[in-house]
Amino acid sequence: MTETRDEIGEQAGAGVCKKFMFVNRKAPYGTIYALEGLEVVLISAAFDQDVSLAFLDDGVYQLVKGQQTKALEVKNFSPTYRALEGYDVEKLYVERESLEARGIREDQLLVPVQVVGAEEMAQLMDEQDVIIGF
């Protein structure tokens, strides 16, 4: 049951565009949240919603370059974050405090992001219509 982007777009019907933010708080592997969360991001973009992503806590590890998953025998899905631009998903916010607490620098991330402080992140969340956390 594979739906193409066009078919999904037609189902959307009403043409309402809301601000959706997906809040990623968990490491990319170990649980399925990051992977299945990304699926929802792609569908939301196909529905022509105003999509943004927030990365907090261990969620910042989802964007770290050079992920090696062979030994885990799970798929390295991190290239999908690079494909988001093609879906017009370009608002990726990473919380500064979460990066600092884990010793990760912005240049170690695999896509361009906006690094924001916790307070600014709270403001961004306040502006959303729909917030879905994984």
Next chain:
Amino acid sequence: MKFGLLINEGPYNHQAADTAYQFARAALAKGHQIQRVFFYNDGVNNASKLTEPPQDDRHIVNRWSKLAQDSGVDLVVCVAAGLRRGLVEDNLAPGFRISGLGQLVESGVEADRLVVFGD
């Protein structure tokens, strides 16, 4: 108010399914609408008719089915998340239906509030 619900955790393993159910009942009792309940991640297991808890425990799956029967609430299971976990049409409890993630996005668009029950 019109609520959409998203449930991301399996029954019995996590409180989320219980809290979501109680939220739905309470909202309906107060005269609100439940536009849809969408089951994702391990939440799809809320829809398995194979579920048989011990007799002295609550029956989470039957409880959802009864909610659908009593109030006509739309219970939707994600097809991809379901397939991954062996949850298909054949073992779906009454009142549930299988559909795509577009139904979740639609819920976010149509409902006044989308409430997420997860870990």
